[in-house]
Amino acid sequence: MQCILPFPTAGSHGNGTGWPLFSTADTRRLEHELAAALPPHTLMQRAGLAVARLAMALAPHARTVWIACGPGNNGGDGLEAAARLARLLPFARIMVSCTAARDAMPADAQASWDRARQARVQWVDGRPEGMDGQDLCIDALLGIGLRAGGHGKGASTAPCARLMALLRQTQAGSSPVLCIDVASGLDAETGQYAAGMVPELSAGALCMPRHTLSLLTLQPGLFTGQGRDACGQIWWDDLGAGLCNDDGEKIPALPEPPQPMAWLGSAPNPQAMAGRHASHKGSFGDVAVVGGEGLAQRGLSMTGAAWLAALAALHGGAGRVMLALLDTSPPQGTAPWPEIMLRQPQSQDWKQATVVCGCGGGLAVRKWLPAILEQAPRLVLDADGLNAVAADASLQQLLARRASRRLGTVLTPHPLEAARLLQTGTPQVQASRIQAAARLAEQLQCTVVLKGSGSVIACPASFALDARACWVNPTGNARLATGGTGDVLAGLLGATWARMAAQGAASPAQPSLRLGTQAALEAVYRHGQAADLWPPSLPFSAGALARHFGACRAA
Numbered sequence: 052m053q054c055i056l057p058f059p060t061a062g063s064h065g066n067g068t069g070w071p072l073f074s075t076a077d078t079r080r081l082e083h084e085l086a087a088a089l090p091p092h093t094l095m096q097r098a099g100l101a102v103a104r105l106a107m108a109l110a111p112h113a114r115t116v117w118i119a120c121g122p123g124n125n126g127g128d129g130l131e132a133a134a135r136l137a138r139l140l141p142f143a144r145i146m147v148s149c150t151a152a153r154d155a156m157p158a159d160a161q162a163s164w165d166r167a168r169q170a171r172v173q174w175v176d177g178r179p180e181g182m183d184g185q186d187l188c189i190d191a192l193l194g195i196g197l198r199a200g201g202h203g204k205g206a207s208t209a210p211c212a213r214l215m216a217l218l219r220q221t222q223a224g225s226s227p228v229l230c231i232d233v234a235s236g237l238d239a240e241t242g243q244y245a246a247g248m249v250p251e252l253s254a255g256a257l258c259m260p261r262h263t264l265s266l267l268t269l270q271p272g273l274f275t276g277q278g279r280d281a282c283g284q285i286w287w288d289d290l291g292a293g294l295c296n297d298d299g300e301k302i303p304a305l306p307e308p309p310q311p312m313a314w315l316g317s318a319p320n321p322q323a324m325a326g327r328h329a330s331h332k333g334s335f336g337d338v339a340v341v342g343g344e345g346l347a348q349r350g351l352s353m354t355g356a357a358w359l360a361a362l363a364a365l366h367g368g369a370g371r372v373m374l375a376l377l378d379t380s381p382p383q384g385t386a387p388w389p390e391i392m393l394r395q396p397q398s399q400d401w402k403q404a405t406v407v408c409g410c411g412g413g414l415a416v417r418k419w420l421p422a423i424l425e426q427a428p429r430l431v432l433d434a435d436g437l438n439a440v441a442a443d444a445s446l447q448q449l450l451a452r453r454a455s456r457r458l459g460t461v462l463t464p465h466p467l468e469a470a471r472l473l474q475t476g477t478p479q480v481q482a483s484r485i486q487a488a489a490r491l492a493e494q495l496q497c498t499v500v501l502k503g504s505g506s507v508i509a510c511p512a513s514f515a516l517d518a519r520a521c522w523v524n525p526t527g528n529a530r531l532a533t534g535g536t537g538d539v540l541a542g543l544l545g546a547t548w549a550r551m552a553a554q555g556a557a558s559p560a561q562p563s564l565r566l567g568t569q570a571a572l573e574a575v576y577r578h579g580q581a582a583d584l585w586p587p588s589l590p591f592s593a594g595a596l597a598r599h600f601g602a603c604r605a606a
């Protein structure tokens with residue numbers, strides 16, 4: 052069993068970085084293959100044992116463990132865990148509530164029901180009274196068999212909905228919740244709740260400590276969209292499939308695992324970020340930031356966004372940072388950071404730098420985009436740069452042609468900006484974040500960072516890294532939900548890419564297009580990690596975050 056979040060480590064799969072994330076269909080296929088390779092009911096027994104072991108570790112002093120079991124095999128896992136816990140925790144009350152009758156459940160689950168009956172498991176109607184923080188609730192209602200809009204066969208959704216509401220209820224000293232496979236109601240592939248199953252956050256739901264034990268495979272929905280809040284700390288047991296470097300009992304002669312749908316991003320190598328002693332400012336590359344429409348144009352000053360990007364590039368390790376403000380009013384006084392060199396946009400040579408374009412660019416950025424799209428060898432396109440491209444087919448063509456000219460581009464849209472580029476709506480993007488990012492990457496032949504909880508990084512298949520083209524970033528938290536942090540990411544990404552290019556990381560084996568993806572993976576990880584490690588006593592702001600990265604440039 053592995054603890055995956057909140058301590059992401061490099062996985063052992065493939066070339067040793069990141070954990071594989073599988074689709075629901077592939078998980079099911081693997082499940083059938085594993086079940087067939089084992090004696091009947093064995094897989095569910097393994098699942099129940101894994102749940103029971105984790106339950107004991109999470110709540111060793113529990114006096115009550117309450118398990119809410121649904122009508123399918125997820126409920127069967129819950130019943131199997133109950134049978135195990137009744138033996139492993141002899142002084143605790145092990146109680147189950149089931150939404151279905153035994154005979155209506157699948158065969159594996161019926162066998163587990165019988166084992167729970169033979170153990171000293173008690174059947175109860177709902178959550179027992181008097182549970183507290185040292186007790187444990189287990190959510191075994193709906194796993195990967197969740198279907199939007201009900202569950203067919205004429206059965207009612209009401210029993211599941213009632214127990215789900217009880218599991219989500221919280222008060223002072225609430226018992227922690229351990230979800231089996233995925234939090235009930237959440238789609239394990241997309242990270243979105245099924246219609247009608249979204250928790251009412253106003254009632255303080257989901258505030259209790261939450262854990263999820265993912266069985267067999269990890270799925271992307273646990274790490275993106277609503278998944279992080281729904282599932283809490285993620286654990287993984289592959290039940291012997293050999294997908295993680297578990298020391299559990301392996302299943303012999305298994306077929307090749309399916310191709311992962313995405314990968315969980317992992318920490319960058321700190322040595323790669325260190326500079327050689329004999330370095331000079333050219334060793335770390337130049338970043339040119341262009342953006343920041345001025346107050347004079349439309350009465351909306353957005354120069355702060357461009358300053359934030361430039362500041363993040365500076366502290367993120369760029370050798371030199373130029374800032375081309377789109378502010379037509381004459382500069383007042385000296386620049387707040389004398390290290391950042393101000394430029395008129397017409398005086399900036401776009402060919403000689405990693406360009407970060409669009410932060411606070413307003414409408415003014417449109418004018419500069421044709422030249423930048425034609426010339427910049429490495430381009431991070433953010434915010435109003437993306438909006439301008441979304442509104443203009445000629446810019447889209449220029450953008451899509453860049454990759455064939457070996458010019459690298461990383462787009463950093465938030466869901467609304469991605470929706471504009473894809474000519475769809477934000478809900479459609481959020482409903483399927485991985486597919487949305489991958490589609491945009493293919494359409495525009497760029498690396499894409501789709502921001503939000505569990506940012507998705509995707510690149511076109513033509514410049515995949517070791518056959519990988521999609522990742523979900525594991526770091527970051529709600530501290531980043533404040534104005535300007537996106538500008539900081541764009542600047543940090545520019546600095547990371549400039550450094551990689553200047554240090555010769557581009558090679559025949561690692562052409563410059565792939566370098567953009569690598570820079571995106573590293574920058575997104577560090578940006579989120581800075582928020583994760585932020586000292587609670589320090590005020591957090593985008594400016595403070597931008598300055599933080601200076602401490603990370605290793606000498």
Ligand SMILES: NC(=O)C1=CN([C@@H]2O[C@H](COP(=O)(O)OP(=O)(O)OC[C@H]3O[C@@H](n4cnc5c(N)ncnc54)[C@H](O)[C@@H]3O)[C@@H](O)[C@H]2O)[C@@H](O)CC1
Pocket residue numbers: 082086094095098121122123124125126128157159192193194195196197198199200201202203207208211231232233245266267
């Ligand atoms: N078969 C096995 O031996 C194994 C099963 N496993 C478990 O099995 C789960 C998948 O099992 P199932 O395919 O039976 O699926 P689930 O148990 O997740 O759910 C299926 C049941 O829920 C009902 N349902 C679906 N959507 C609903 C909705 N919106 N409202 C109310 N009811 C709804 C369906 O009618 C069906 O009865 C995994 O998540 C995992 O927990 C794994 O542990 C691996 C081993």
